[in-house]
Amino acid sequence: MENIGAAAPDAPKRARARNRRGEGGRLREDIIAAAVELLDEAGDERAITLRSVARRVGIAAPSIYPHFPDQPAIMLAVVQREFSELRDSLLSMLEQAGTDPRERLYAVCNAYLDFARTHPERYRTMFGGLWVPDLGDSSLTASDLAELGADTMRILVTELAGCAAAGQSASTDPSSDAVALWLGLHGLAHQRAVTRAFSWPQDIADRVITALAHLKGPAA
Structure with a gap:
């Protein structure tokens, strides 16, 4: 698994409302969309880390694991x-x-x-x-x-x-x-x-x- 402590500079973490039951799929799509945003902005895949994506979505990095292992x-x-x-x-x-x-x-x-x-x-x-x-x-x-x-x-x-x-x-x-x-x-x-x-x-x-x-x- 990725070291979530190492990350490129990224946008400040924004507050995100907790998903209601059955809305886990929405969080998965939010994670992907955040990764695409980081790629477009940085022009470098190395900017996409668990921590940078989590900050962009507004969640804690461990919250990514149920959707993506790494x-x-x-x-x-x-x-x-x-x-x-x-x-x-x-x-x-x-x-x-x-x-x-x-x-x-x-x-x-x-x-x-x-x-x-x-x-x-x-x-x-x-x-x-x-x-x-x-x-x-x-x-x-x-x-x-x-x-x-x-x-x-x-x-x-x-x-x-x-x-x-x-x-x-x-x-x-x-x-x-x-x-x-x-x-x-x-x-x-x-x-x-x-x-x-x-x-x-x-x-x-x-x-x-x-x-x-x-x-x-x-x-x-």
């Missing part, structure tokens, strides 16, 4: 929540994208890049910042980690397969090509974050998507 368990919950947010962002964009397969694929890919751009610290943590999952830790399981990002990948596979079925993509293996497409998007998102002085071509995202999705002809 700091890695909180970090896993943060990452799981953000992957769910990413999935929801992609699905929301698809609802506005219409029925053209190519437009839908572009919408999904651009929504992915937008998420990475608007939530840089969360995105970095999701894909292995200072927090690195440890399967030797009892609070983490292989199934927990295997599901991270699985929904996002399924969306990419589905939309790329739709392009191939419509004759808009030359992909003969949408599942594998979707992995390559994700790698391209992830690489672009990462480099945009760490190489801000570089003069990126305005259509760099379109170039990456078109090439890795094997799209045919001009953009719709």
Whole structure:
């Protein structure tokens, strides 16, 4: 378990009303939300400790234990929540994208890049910042980690397969090509974050998507 005596500077503890019976789930969500706030503010996973989270929520640090056994368990919950947010962002964009397969694929890919751009610290943590999952830790399981990002990948596979079925993509293996497409998007998102002085071509995202999705002809 984490040493709750060591913590980065954090916001003053605020008073929090005791949960009524059956409201333990609300405290769990408050803990996760506080951890996300600390990550956004500090830009560093090391700012998330049991004590700093407890102070942000307004509880004593031991009150976290019924919900999370240690700091890695909180970090896993943060990452799981953000992957769910990413999935929801992609699905929301698809609802506005219409029925053209190519437009839908572009919408999904651009929504992915937008998420990475608007939530840089969360995105970095999701894909292995200072927090690195440890399967030797009892609070983490292989199934927990295997599901991270699985929904996002399924969306990419589905939309790329739709392009191939419509004759808009030359992909003969949408599942594998979707992995390559994700790698391209992830690489672009990462480099945009760490190489801000570089003069990126305005259509760099379109170039990456078109090439890795094997799209045919001009953009719709």
